[in-house]
Amino acid sequence: MTREDLLSALPGLQAERLDLWVARAWVRPDEGTSFAEIDVARVRLLVSLQDELEIETESVPVVLSLLDQLYEARRQLRLVRRAIDEATTADLRAAIAHEMQRLANERERG
């Protein structure tokens, strides 16, 4: 999607703000102009962070960095999950689940 397409899909977004976000690399479209689905979703996220949650512009990089780290962690966890699925049998997965539960209970009890 081009910059113009994106602006018309999001009438509440001023072009200057979008350009600023791209300039600050908060959004990283290919060649700076071609917005993939995730870029569009990220622009929507930025709109709601700033306009709905009223997060100050200076705080946005911190929020984005934490979010990016969180999603990186979740992608890694999904990778672990896939590896377990593909490398193990149902029995073993049940054993892993059981062990995870046991460890979690142990931790809760301190």
Added chain:
Amino acid sequence: MDLYQTLGVSRDADAAAIKRAYRKLAKTNHPDLNPGNKAAEERFKTISSAYELLSDPAKRARYDAGEIDDQGEERRPQQSYSSHAEGPAGSRYRSSDGPDFSDIFADYFRTGGEAGGADPFGRRAQRNPRGQDRSYSLDVDFLDSIIGATRKLTLPDGKTIEVKIPAGINEGQVLRLKGQGGPPGREGAPAGDALIEVHIRPHPLYRRDGDNIALDLPVTLSEAVLGAKISVPTPHGTVAMTIPGGSDTGTKLRLRGRGVPAHAGKPAGDAYVTVKVVLNPADVELAKFLRDREPDGFDPRTKLQEHV
């Protein structure tokens, strides 16, 4: 059609501005004021429906967010950011200082295993299975830095490596020892390098000036006045040097080729000897001689007068 453009207002226009813009356009295009003008009637409809939507804060917010279109119809719901971010596309926004789980699973991958791949969690390991470079510091004697030497360096892990110090090494210079750094991220990949920063201990006699060596040579008054053949220490051993008569404190003499030896295509440096007259404080005869001597009128301070 962009509803803001229809009304000719900016996207952040407030409710009052939208109302004003609507009233102005409505007046000029109202069907009752333009009987029989089809175009005006169409424009009036468009303006009215734009105003209807933009004047309702809830609808306007949904329109701004792209949830409804210019007719107020629902648009295809957008997928949340998280649904994209957790998919493969998410790596576009991988944070450079993000979580690194390579330590948690490191022992799983160290043995290589069947897949033999690098630790998939290691942000660096995947692209660069080569071991990390490690930095060390090594103090070197002045003379070793001039003529070169081989020194042993004991690493924190107890390993000892031999470091060849090339002739003419400079203060702060870094020596790279290939393969003596961190272990590789994957079996078969090269180890990292050891980077050794060399620090040269100062010498009580010699100073370094590029490839040249400088030293002060204390001489007696008679050696300075009459000239003498004197043994001078150099990094390459003692050299017999002729001090010409009439030498003074500050007179500089050169010993060609007695500095840093030729290295890396550069010719050998020289040793510069600076004469320093040292009086014997116990020499009463000299004092007596000078007291009896006729003044010769020599004034070493004429230069000083010029600047007063």
